[in-house]
Amino acid sequence: xxxxxxxxxxxxxxxxxxxxxxxxxxxxxxxxxxxxxxxxxxxxxxxxxxxxxxxxxxxxxxxxxxxxxxxxxxxxxxxxxxxxxxxxxxxxxxxxxxxxxxxxxxxxxxxxxxxxxxxxxxxxxxxxxxxxxxxxxxxxxxxxxxxxxxxxxxxxxxxxxxxxxxxxxxxxxxxxxxxxxxxxxxxxxxxxxxxx
Amino acid sequence: xxxxxxxxxxxxxxxxxxxxxxxxxxxxxxxxxxxxxxxxxxxxxxxxxxxxxxxxxxxxxxxxxxxxxxxxxxxxxxxxxxxxxxxxxxxxxxxxxxxxxxxxxxxxxxxxxxxxxxxxxxxxxxxxxxxxxxxxxxxxxxxxxxxxxxxxxxxxxxxxxxxxxxxxx
Numbered sequence: 001x002x003x004x005x006x007x008x009x010x011x012x013x014x015x016x017x018x019x020x021x022x023x024x025x026x027x028x029x030x031x032x033x034x035x036x037x038x039x040x041x042x043x044x045x046x047x048x049x050x051x052x053x054x055x056x057x058x059x060x061x062x063x064x065x066x067x068x069x070x071x072x073x074x075x076x077x078x079x080x081x082x083x084x085x086x087x088x089x090x091x092x093x094x095x096x097x098x099x100x101x102x103x104x105x106x107x108x109x110x111x112x113x114x115x116x117x118x119x120x121x122x123x124x125x126x127x128x129x130x131x132x133x134x135x136x137x138x139x140x141x142x143x144x145x146x147x148x149x150x151x152x153x154x155x156x157x158x159x160x161x162x163x164x165x166x167x168x169x170x171x172x173x174x175x176x177x178x179x180x181x182x183x184x185x186x187x188x189x190x191x192x193x194x195x196x
Numbered sequence: 197x198x199x200x201x202x203x204x205x206x207x208x209x210x211x212x213x214x215x216x217x218x219x220x221x222x223x224x225x226x227x228x229x230x231x232x233x234x235x236x237x238x239x240x241x242x243x244x245x246x247x248x249x250x251x252x253x254x255x256x257x258x259x260x261x262x263x264x265x266x267x268x269x270x271x272x273x274x275x276x277x278x279x280x281x282x283x284x285x286x287x288x289x290x291x292x293x294x295x296x297x298x299x300x301x302x303x304x305x306x307x308x309x310x311x312x313x314x315x316x317x318x319x320x321x322x323x324x325x326x327x328x329x330x331x332x333x334x335x336x337x338x339x340x341x342x343x344x345x346x347x348x349x350x351x352x353x354x355x356x357x358x359x360x361x362x363x364x365x
Contacts, residue, residue: 003223010221016271018221023275025214026226030276031283033207038295038309040201042364044350045357054204055211056332062212063336067219075220082224084325084334086341091330094323095348098316103353103360105312108327109320110228110276112313117277118284119292122309129313130229134236136314137321141253148322156340166338173335195200196295 002076027114036115038106038122039196045103048193050184057177064170088151105129200287215336222268225333229320231273234264269329297364308363323348 004010005018033055034040043049070076102108107115107126115123141148159169201207215226237257241248241264248254257264264270284290296305320326323345325334331349334342357364 002220004221006223015222015268016266019268019271020275020278022214022218022221022226023272023277024279024282025217025275026211026272027276027279027281028283029202029207029210029214029279031280031289032202032287033204033211034201036280036284036289039297039364045353046361046365048365051201051204055208056327058205058208059211059215060332060335062209063215063219063225063333064212064338066212066216067336070216070220080223081219081337083337083339084330084341086339086344087324088340088344090322090324091341091344092348094319094321095330095345096352097319098323098326098345099319099349099352100356101312101314101316101319102327102349103312103356104363105309105316106364107309107312108228108316108349109232110226110326110328113228113273113276114280117280118289121292121294122296122305125306126309126313126316127232129310129315130232130317130320131236131313133314133317133319134229134233134321135240135317137318138236138240138251138253141251144322145252153340157338158340158343159338161340169338 001074002070003080006080007077026110027117030111030114031118034196035111036118036120036123037196038115038120041108041111042103042106043193043196044184046191047187048191049195050188053180053184057173057180061170061174061177064173068166068170083155083157086151086153086156087149088153090148090150093147101133212336215333218272219336224268225329225336226272227269227325227329227333228273228276229317229326230269230329231267232317233321234267234270237264300363304363 005015034051040049041052044052071078105126112123112126159166218225237254241258248258294302331346
């Protein structure tokens, strides 16, 4: 059955409209969760507010289990789902640079757009920074191209990497998440703060 | 703790369902930085069309019959603005302001926000996606890239937290 657009069960003309509606849900949930506040987001790294950890991992696990069960029930063809390819060196380096941007700027791209939508001027400035950062990358691309393409493994899955099934992998992620949620709750008790 | 926000686990489940719907309908996950990239490509293409056509990077997105703004991520991010605005309006959080830790000035906050944005924008291109597109979506589809991005982003932010503590606590 699914995914509906790639199998032309729903016409490709509808894809951008679907994207818009899904975006509304995405933005609404991010804002309701408090991701429009940089002080709440940064709380994870100081232990006073671990909402990022809880929402991010619960979200990833819900979608992960949804995909596995949809596939089990024959509702979705996993081979048609886009899996982002792994280029190990650029993934690590890009992630490190993004992590620095996160703790320095207090947002990531999605949360900054969400925060700008409710009037946060710091988020608008952050978005200005993203535009510049992408521009710098684009202009310098020819110097980084070899590094960008190095360590290519294609759309590799962690379950295949470890030689276990998707279900077992998901179970391990759930166990890890439960341990982290417990640590998060303990941290919030240890470093209590009023909420932003 | 009394909260004005949604229970984080409930919000997480809802976020996961939104992501699952993106997979089910469109066969792909959520994203954010890709939409900003489309804006950059479009702007550079307007100012210097010859430059974009000859570029290794921009060249993929411009040319005959290609319009970078007619992309899934651009429309999704327009939706994010609408959804964020609706949520803020419903919860009484619409307000022009610079939010910052009281121990620092608003100007300092803005300088750091700009610097962080530049780094995040650059890193998102090198890492082929940000927290939404690479880490969250990648983890849900069990991609190695997703787990690597997640660990690199959060690990680095934790590692640098002590250095930047005066901005936040």
